Amino acid sequence: MKSPLVQALRSVALTVPDLAAAETFYTQVWHLTVADRVDGVLYLRGSGADHHLLALSEAPGTPQLLHITLRARTAEALGAIELATLAAGGVVEVTAGTPAKGPAGGHCVVIRDADGRRFEVVHGDARRTPDAPAPADRPQRLAHAVLNSHAVELTRAFLEQALGFVLADRTRIMAFMNCNADHHSLAIGDTDNDALNHIAFVVPTLDDVMRGGGRMRDAGHGIQWGPGRHGPGDNAFNYFIDPFGVVIEYTAEVEQIDDSYPVGSPTDWTWPPGRIDQWGIAIPPTPELKAAQRAVFFAPAR
Template sequence: MPASPAGQLRSIAIGVTDLDAAERFYNDTWRLETVAKTEDAVYLRGAGPFHHILALHRSVRPDVRHVTFSVATRADLDAIAARTPAAGGRLLSEPAAVDEPGGGTAVTIADPQGRILRFVHGDERHDARSHADAPSRITHVVFNSADVAAAQRFYEEALGFRLSDRTKIMAFMRCNSDHHSIALADSNADTLNHIAFVMPDLDAVMRGAGRMRDAGWPIEWGVGRHGPGNNVFAYFVGPDDFVIEYTADVLQVDDAYKVGGPSDWQWPPGRFDQWGVSQPPSERIKQAQKTIRFIEQ
């Protein structure tokens, strides 16, 4: 596929109401590692090379501050800045130095529905580390959208995303070889649906699910295997009711991939994944998937 200027999903910054407790959870149970701290923020890395993949910010209510992508060149930043207004988004900041751990140069935009996206080049990297039970990176985020068609057009026109699959309820969008980095879910509100962290393999997902249950965090959906993306999944409702997913085996695609439609992704009655073993999503997760909003800017 033609290169998207968006590059690769790097990190998400979220507001949490108990910063110390959230850090303990993401360190001890979710298996991320703190790499930097300020008075009001904690930055956590995975096993991959990105400086951090999750930033926790002290907040009076849960929220999403921004989603960050790592781009290949400075020219990609300029292209995004130029294309965003014409596609219906807002340019919040021209390319400028990033004033937080990890550094780099970034452009910040808001999509037509108010989600804040940041694109960074030249940020710090770590040597990747081998860890059988730690997420390496965030593989996708899912946004609820009151107008999926409008959001899809923006991601295509401004950021070079392409549609991988469209189910009855969701559009799966890619900007590299991952089947999707963003998915847009039909909804009545523009909120965060969930964050997916990729694990080394199925066994790591299963061990992670067991570790979560041992720590008092029940599986809210899964374990199973999705249709679009073919990825294994286990979903949880974490601190402040953020919905988080352990996943593995994310499908890699290229230009030869045939875009699927709703008729291609239907399960028999009573089935909620490819395998037919997963229970349906819990009522708790269905409510949590609707509530977390982006900050306004």
């Protein structure tokens, strides 16, 4: 169970209204590290091999999602994605093989679906030697990004047709999309808008999920949902809202799957009354979290 075209989720590009404040939060509290600054963009990395996990640009107002960056399995996959995007009714903004912008380099294709979700797919981008041993309390890489959709099955079809993603599980409120050994790298939230739901960062251990929650609370950013353990993906979680309104998650122990994994349906993922995760101890998502999960949209096409 994996995409023949996409190897992994690499990074997310966003606007924020105050780049200096974002740097302070994401380095001192969230525990990322500055990877580079180029042309007014701040690139923040984890302790793993990816050049960066976030690319932040300053712009007034509510943050906007500029694009999701995926890594292609091969250089040839870029051309295949371009053709598959057109066949799926999407738009090719940057043709396959174009040099990617930014310090990570490589070549890319940039595509949009019919509802404006923008994906950059890169190959040959710079990698780094992971920190070893993995530092405690620091994100290693992105686990997944969740995107809301007013038409989940259409969004799912585009991810399958254009990018080769595979459905791993379908619950009443979400479609979990697989491209590698991680249970999901993208997921589609079943709702009435097309906002960014959240971005999840992998930390090394369950203890790091918990310590991260304490550190965030000490810094004035309380847990908005958690701690708990999800059903699909089996991952431990704590959810927060960053200073600008973006929902972010610390997670660990993401389930690793292969072709033997049975695709689940909503009837496979129901909880007893009063429970919202496997453990049954998590506080429910706060009203503030639910509002933030509906507030950050893809930037309009240029």
